């Protein structure tokens with residue numbers, strides 16, 4: 001039995017592959033990634049790996065060859081705050097590539113497609129707490145792309161009988177996360193900054209709240225999203241049950257490191273409070289929040305200190321400079 005993981009060199013993809021190799025050895029994993037945001041070293045040696053770009057390759061041959069039972073479509077560029085400045089790229093990479101995956105799942109009778117959407121689809125949220133029954137209203141192109149993918153997948157379910165499960169993870173962090181990208185993964189950015197003798201940066205006041213989720217707690221639920229009958233055609237928030245402010249998160253990391261300086265930058269166009277519900281993930285996927293922020297950050301920090309010195313990922317130009325924040329106009333700083 002074969003399963004496909006797209007984005008297999010990234011955080012969720014590589015760690016889910018490790019989990020499946022260890023816990024479900026009866027499945028063979030095929031992994032696809034263009035290595036734009038993940039690293040070859042992250043990929044489990046048992047994975048049959050194809051370096052392919054989902055924007056330029058339909059994947060028809062790979063789908064035909066392996067006849068996948070399940071597809072986990074994780075590949076995306078998840079730089080939410082940057083997405084208004086790389087609009088075209090965002091829609092090509094995150095939306096159009098998903099449409100091609102959906103085509104292949106329909107053609108090849110895949111048993112279920114698992115798609116990782118995002119908390120960003122909620123935007124500011126209809127209610128204070130984001131629950132899955134709300135009508136999404138994203139406030140950035142990244143969220144719009146993911147919401148469009150969700151709708152497209154639902155249509156494929158209605159019209160072509162494709163089974164699916166849509167997961168909306170929140171602020172996942174942990175070992176194998178990209179800490180070298182200047183535009184995403186706040187906890188990883190702070191680790192990179194500290195390791196490179198730069199101050200840790202916070203956009204705006206730092207009173208924004210986020211529910212951080214340690215990757216290890218999400219792995220079995222991600223697997224269940226493919227195989228659990230109750231997860232069929234469900235949208236499920238997945239991740240940490242406690243929201244903390246960015247200021248608090250920064251303090252926890254500085255406690256873990258035992259050092260660190262923070263500076264404040266201009267605020268961004270972003271959601272102030274992202275507080276998701278988690279009941280559905282417990283009821284359907286057996287989610288269990290085992291790892292608190294301090295413990296998760298301690299493990300990630302031990303790993304980060306032993307990583308190779310990699311070049312930081314910086315866009316050489318953007319599609320749009322109008323309205324661009326000063327800290328991204330001068331990318332060599334911070």
Ligand SMILES: NC(=O)c1ccc[n+]([C@@H]2O[C@H](COP(=O)([O-])OP(=O)(O)OC[C@H]3O[C@@H](n4cnc5c(N)ncnc54)[C@H](O)[C@@H]3O)[C@@H](O)[C@H]2O)c1
Nearest residue numbers: 007009010011012034036037038054075076078116171172
């Ligand atoms: N990590 C989070 O906090 C979080 C939160 C919500 C949603 N998500 C979603 O979960 C998924 C996985 O996130 P992650 O944190 O593992 O990200 P990641 O950047 O670590 O991994 C994504 C992988 O996809 C690959 N990729 C990107 N574009 C590609 C393309 N065109 N062709 C082939 N490969 C491509 C990258 O090289 C990378 O290895 C994404 O869809 C993301 O939007 C993540």
